[in-house]
Amino acid sequence: MAEREGNIVPEDEIARQETFMHSVRELDPGADRKYFIHTFGCQMNENDSEKLAGMLESMGYRRSGDPEECDLILFNTCCVREHAEQKVYGHLGRLKPLKARRPGLVIAICGCMMQQEEVVEHILEKYSHVDLIFGTHNIHRFPELLYRAVTGHSPVTDISSGDGLIAEGLPIRREHGVKAWLTIMYGCDNFCSYCIVPYVRGRERSRRMADIIDEARLLGRQGYREITLLGQNVNSYGLDMDDGSSFAALLRSLEEVDGIERIRFMTSHPKDLSEELILAMRDCSKVCEHLHLPVQAGSNRILAEMNRKYTREQYFGLVDRVRDKIPGISITTDIIVGFPGETDEDFEQTLDLVERVRFDYAYTFLYSRRTGTPAAKKAGQVSEEAKKKRFDELLKLQNGISAEINAKLAGTVAEILVEGPSKNNIRMMTGRTRTNKIVNFAGDPGLAGKLVDVRIERTGTWSLDGTLV
Ligand code: SF4
Numbered sequence: 311m312a313e314r315e316g317n318i319v320p321e322d323e324i325a326r327q328e329t330f331m332h333s334v335r336e337l338d339p340g341a342d343r344k345y346f347i348h349t350f351g352c353q354m355n356e357n358d359s360e361k362l363a364g365m366l367e368s369m370g371y372r373r374s375g376d377p378e379e380c381d382l383i384l385f386n387t388c389c390v391r392e393h394a395e396q397k398v399y400g401h402l403g404r405l406k407p408l409k410a411r412r413p414g415l416v417i418a419i420c421g422c423m424m425q426q427e428e429v430v431e432h433i434l435e436k437y438s439h440v441d442l443i444f445g446t447h448n449i450h451r452f453p454e455l456l457y458r459a460v461t462g463h464s465p466v467t468d469i470s471s472g473d474g475l476i477a478e479g480l481p482i483r484r485e486h487g488v489k490a491w492l493t494i495m496y497g498c499d500n501f502c503s504y505c506i507v508p509y510v511r512g513r514e515r516s517r518r519m520a521d522i523i524d525e526a527r528l529l530g531r532q533g534y535r536e537i538t539l540l541g542q543n544v545n546s547y548g549l550d551m552d553d554g555s556s557f558a559a560l561l562r563s564l565e566e567v568d569g570i571e572r573i574r575f576m577t578s579h580p581k582d583l584s585e586e587l588i589l590a591m592r593d594c595s596k597v598c599e600h601l602h603l604p605v606q607a608g609s610n611r612i613l614a615e616m617n618r619k620y621t622r623e624q625y626f627g628l629v630d631r632v633r634d635k636i637p638g639i640s641i642t643t644d645i646i647v648g649f650p651g652e653t654d655e656d657f658e659q660t661l662d663l664v665e666r667v668r669f670d671y672a673y674t675f676l677y678s679r680r681t682g683t684p685a686a687k688k689a690g691q692v693s694e695e696a697k698k699k700r701f702d703e704l705l706k707l708q709n710g711i712s713a714e715i716n717a718k719l720a721g722t723v724a725e726i727l728v729e730g731p732s733k734n735n736i737r738m739m740t741g742r743t744r745t746n747k748i749v750n751f752a753g754d755p756g757l758a759g760k761l762v763d764v765r766i767e768r769t770g771t772w773s774l775d776g777t778l779v
Pocket of ligand 1: 543
């Protein structure tokens, strides 16, 4: 069992970083300094970026949407897919002329990509205009690193190995005013054979339940109505502690937090979805009727090759149990197409599983070969052409199922948590059902943060339209 206190950044180190925040602020007290953060990847990265933004604002920086006018540009990177990595290099390359024109600009890069030694070496060699590089394990040290970078010590590089410490009490500047991300654990122990995350994010470390509940209470007092609990595998929350903490117990405690009306969580691993957790989901009125349960493949042979530790039959059993205990729950999933060695027959098994489960929605991905993972060395890598063909077929099937499920909602009334004006049509308001479906309707912007009833009138594959009742 991990020693909790030994996993947490000591308070005197947090205080030391606060001193650096003060020092950065004092470097040029009257200056109007602006920052721009570009975040790649998952919600955990988004939550990390909110903390980095909070630290920057505590250091006197102001957010800007225009990187050209900024004093600091930060990339928070993801290494789960090759495509996202290539995009980061493209952005870095394009910043070279800007840095030449404005040498005082600080270009910083952090996140999962920076936990890979060869990536850091590549950046230091090819992108000499980068001033600051740090990984996922030490974002609490950002003030100190930034101070060193702006006082002429660049490039500053700080990549720690090991599993990293949990930093409590960092300033945070949240993206939304109604719903908030709340990270409950870091790292992953599962080592799915295609996934780089355990190598860059380290082993599972759970935050103390009391710290999570304190953060949720604060969010409730600040007016947030919905929290989404984040972790690579939230179902195994607490297993690294010896104090009886579990994800089910955490949900039951968060149910009591004033102000918070809805609780969501992601991501769940099927092998850890216990009966205890299903019952907690059923019993807690604030826990929304939505489960994101990545299946990844429908063939038992491929599931074993992926090291997922369940079979398709076990997955069907889980879905049945969840639907039996929580009628009307929406179930979404992730599916990878073209894992090494996937044959047409294996892929047929995936299509068959999708038809049988009838997911509300599926996030489908082409397998992306990640150096350092066991799957990258496997024989039988599937051609891009075959992957794309299978991907299109899967998408067509799933889109049809999503549209059919949504069509059944026409005429029903759903409770919507209003998030604000729709991005696509500012005259419309947007929000989500408890089952996580997007609903657009005509309404007053003052409704943001309120729970309202909306009659669903038009349905599509991705969203629903309705009228306030
Ligand atoms: S559960 Fe598997 S896919 Fe998810 S982060 Fe861990 S290793 Fe990666």
